[in-house]
Amino acid sequence: MKSVAELRGIGQGYGARDVIVDLDLDVRPGVLGLLGPNGAGKTTLLRTLATVVPPKRGTIHICGIPVGSQRAARRARRHIGYLPQHFGFYPGFTVYDFVRYCAWLRGVPDDAADAAAREAIDFVNLTERSRARLKSLSGGMIRRCGIASAIVGRPPLVLLDEPTVGLDPAQRLEFRSVVRRLRDEDTAVVLSTHLVEDVAAVCDDVAVMASGRMVWRGDPESLAGAARPGAEGDSPLERGYMSLLAGQGALA
Amino acid sequence: MIAVTARRADLLRYGRAHHLGQMALGFAAATAVACWAGNSDLVLPAANGNGWTEMASTAATAIPFAVFAAGSLHSAMASLEQAAGGRLLKAELVHFAGALLLAAALIGTATAATGSAGGAAEAVRNLILYAGFALVSGRLFGRSLSWIVPLAGFVVVDFWGSDGVHPYWWAWQFHVYDSAWSWVAAGACLACGLAALLLPPRPLTGTARSLWPAR
Amino acid sequence: MTARVFWTELRRSPLRWWLPVLVALDVAMLLGRDTWWIGVWPEASAAAQLPAYFFGLVLGGGAAWVAGRTHRAGLTEQLSASTRARWQVELPVLAGTLAYGLVAFVPGVVIAAVVSAREAGPGFLWPSYLALGVCLVVLSAATGHLAGKLWSSRFVPAITVAVCLFGQTMLRPIRFYVLSGHPQAEVSGPALAVRVAFVLLMAAFALALPPRDARLGWSRARGVPLRPLAAVAAFAGLVAVAVAGPLLVGRPAPARALCSDETPRVCLWPENRKYLGPVSAMVARLNSLPGGALTLPPTFYERGLRAASAPDAGADFQFLAGDLSVPSFLSSAVIARTLPDCEVPSDAEERYSHEVFSLDAYLQLRGFGDAAALGNDGGPPGVDMREIARVASLPDDRQAEWVKGRLAAVREIGGDCRDR
Structure with missing residues (x-):
């Protein structure tokens, strides 16, 4: 399957501190879960993939577009749906306004934007609240709005940074079904999360990051199989993840 | 017809996310101040032998207009707009150009009506100058803080910009309206500001983040 | 907290x-x-x-x-x-x-x-x-x-x-x-x-x-x-x-002003003590012109030391951004006592003013003692400050002659003049 995004030799950092070190990544249709402890570089990697920050080193291709300049980055962003962990919003917007504005930002053609916004809102089951103002919505609904904003216009690459933070169990189940449907439609989804259960539920592929490096990549079953005897965790996947981190010294 | 309506709705949404309502109120207040100040002179502390300097009020009344015009580029949805396509940049350029033209019309009319035509020209020139400063400030410190560089420029020029009788060559805000040099300098400042607006985002830097928290 | x-x-x-x-x-x-x-x-x-x-x-x-x-x-x-x-x-x-x-x-x-x-x-x-x-x-x-x-x-x-x-x-x-x-x-x-x-x-x-x-x-x-x-x-x-x-x-005037010992005296606000030397030197330079051409008041006061209603109090000197402003006040006080009281015909006012302005500029320059500090530009209207600077650089007796010449011209122009 052809890569939607290719990163080669990516380096990122704040001043002298490296946050991502020499990272290669291919993102293909399906759901890629990014796991890692705090400070592992997951958010920085997503921001780099979203072309929000230029990399210090390395090359990026999004849907075949080499992203080497601001102009190229803007062109590439038509193919990217990005939901930051903390996303701001104008509280006076309705759900429709919010998603429609994000469609406009992404460059969805004017004649298709209205339908795309309605479809995205429908996709996250907010059609009935599409005229409600964001300030009147619960945290979970706002998250769903965010997801709608990321998928509006059906970009081939969707980047979701900690999308399940603050969702209740029912909302998380709903979120998983949304991601599964995206997967079924051959969208490439990169999902950064702390929650191993989310990975187990929806991801085809898992990348574990620690200290700015990708220390492991494979499918969830292999991750579960990586568990060492006596490793901490309530599920095989958690034990595998904890074993990997312990092996990297990332738990210290 | 539908396309025009949709485009208008897009612009309206853009305007709401970019505080254009607040900018309009700010312009109204700044116009009131410009009318009130008219062509009067402000007496402010200065480094020269007198200990004070008498400056045309337009050296100060242009600042709020410039800061509102540049500051309104900040968006409540900045985190999502970071990943926007080229359409946003075009909209921002049109937004800023429109705001600057409106500001020029307002301050020019207010100063001409209550002062003189020459004062109005100086006001517009100072607006151009401070608008450049404000864009640079937005680039350095974040768009919410577009006021820092214009304020710094005002402080330096006010305090050190004159020998008590004549302005120094670099105190462009103090020059009379027919000083071609001051117009060139104002244009250059605006060009610097526009370049700052168009530059690609900075790579990650810890220092910039800690100087002024992005939020 | x-x-x-x-x-x-x-x-x-x-x-x-x-x-x-x-x-x-x-x-x-x-x-x-x-x-x-x-x-x-x-x-x-x-x-x-x-x-x-x-x-x-x-x-x-x-x-x-x-x-x-x-x-x-x-x-x-x-x-x-x-x-x-x-x-x-x-x-x-x-x-x-x-x-x-x-x-x-x-x-x-x-x-x-x-x-x-x-x-x-x-x-x-x-x-x-x-x-x-x-x-x-x-x-x-x-x-x-x-x-x-x-x-x-x-x-x-x-x-x-x-x-x-x-x-x-x-x-x-x-x-x-x-x-x-x-x-x-x-x-x-x-x-x-x-x-x-x-x-x-x-x-x-x-x-x-x-x-x-x-x-x-x-x-x-x-x-x-x-x-x-x-x-x-x-x-x-x-x-x-x-x-x-x-x-x-x-502020009310201080109980005791700070005064110099020389004659004419210079009296200042005590806070302005640092100016006592420079202002006394200015007065001494004016007083040192030979020939008794100038009449100086016995005391030069800084403004505010005596009641505004006192005679000549309007000419009391002030420090405006330093002592650069003082020669002008001193000159005014000296001119007020030196110039005769004349009825100047209206057709001679311009010439009369020119002579008085020249004398005023000279006195400021002599008092301050530094032509460059006062500047060659500006000065009273119609007065060539370079010429005044040249006069001020002459020997004292030649300067005294020049002053007497100005005073004689004033008397001549003024016509009906009385000494003060």
Whole structure:
């Protein structure tokens, strides 16, 4: 399957501190879960993939577009749906306004934007609240709005940074079904999360990051199989993840 | 017809996310101040032998207009707009150009009506100058803080910009309206500001983040 | 407020990065300006106070930005749920902002004191001027804090800067700064007291008023329109400041003026002691012109030492931005006693004025003793200052002849003249 995004030799950092070190990544249709402890570089990697920050080193291709300049980055962003962990919003917007504005930002053609916004809102089951103002919505609904904003216009690459933070169990189940449907439609989804259960539920592929490096990549079953005897965790996947981190010294 | 309506709705949404309502109120207040100040002179502390300097009020009344015009580029949805396509940049350029033209019309009319035509020209020139400063400030410190560089420029020029009788060559805000040099300098400042607006985002830097928290 | 909370606030305040800038600004504003204020305590005090005007602008915006963190970080609700009273939560934040503003103010005050101490007259820095500067810093910070707390708009810091700038510049009755501090004037006690009270009121509002989006909750003040009442009180405070009278008022003359021993004498305000030597030298140069061509008063007084109704008191000299202004006053006093009282025909007024102006320019130059300092440009209308400078460089007897020539010309032009 052809890569939607290719990163080669990516380096990122704040001043002298490296946050991502020499990272290669291919993102293909399906759901890629990014796991890692705090400070592992997951958010920085997503921001780099979203072309929000230029990399210090390395090359990026999004849907075949080499992203080497601001102009190229803007062109590439038509193919990217990005939901930051903390996303701001104008509280006076309705759900429709919010998603429609994000469609406009992404460059969805004017004649298709209205339908795309309605479809995205429908996709996250907010059609009935599409005229409600964001300030009147619960945290979970706002998250769903965010997801709608990321998928509006059906970009081939969707980047979701900690999308399940603050969702209740029912909302998380709903979120998983949304991601599964995206997967079924051959969208490439990169999902950064702390929650191993989310990975187990929806991801085809898992990348574990620690200290700015990708220390492991494979499918969830292999991750579960990586568990060492006596490793901490309530599920095989958690034990595998904890074993990997312990092996990297990332738990210290 | 539908396309025009949709485009208008897009612009309206853009305007709401970019505080254009607040900018309009700010312009109204700044116009009131410009009318009130008219062509009067402000007496402010200065480094020269007198200990004070008498400056045309337009050296100060242009600042709020410039800061509102540049500051309104900040968006409540900045985190999502970071990943926007080229359409946003075009909209921002049109937004800023429109705001600057409106500001020029307002301050020019207010100063001409209550002062003189020459004062109005100086006001517009100072607006151009401070608008450049404000864009640079937005680039350095974040768009919410577009006021820092214009304020710094005002402080330096006010305090050190004159020998008590004549302005120094670099105190462009103090020059009379027919000083071609001051117009060139104002244009250059605006060009610097526009370049700052168009530059690609900075790579990650810890220092910039800690100087002024992005939020 | 524990010291630890305050310390935490100091460490996290964005203003910490700007402290070096403010300190540099303070020092640059003091030392990067004309230095005539050095050595005169009231002038040095006013000079040390002056950066507060600019600090006010920066701190107004900075305080609004710092206080607005609550909105930007979405902490309003958490603070509403705090076990501590609103003012206790706000106090470390405002105190941190004030600490940065006031710490930046200190180096200028210290420098003003140190550089003035060697040649200054009696006394020390005048606390009233410094209090005025502190008032302006606190007022700006409190206004910014209040605005940043009440409104979440991103424009609030910029608006606060504009309010501080235009409020202090264009509304003269509510000014909190002075441009200079002549010994003849002092800060009015009542005006300062009202300003201090107003500043405290604003600081109290900044600490105690709840943000607009916070519930009044269980407070006993529930139902009381706190914010409108505060707005009315603040407006009343501003009115009180405006009607409290001028900020600077005249000082009574000192019991003992500082006078030179020579004749003619020179008498100054004691605070202007550093000028006694230079002004005495000016008078001595005028007095040393041979031939008795000039008539000097027995005493030259600085303005304010004797009643305005005293004879010739209008010609008493003043230090306007240093002693550069003194020769003009001395010359006027000498001319008033030297020139005959003439009835000048209207068709000769121009020639008469030219002679008098030439004499005036010469006397200023001789008194000051430095043609370059007075400048070759300017001077009285129609007078060639280069020619006057040439005369002033001649031997004294030739200068005396030139003066007598001018006086003779005046008599000739004036026609009907009487000696004074």
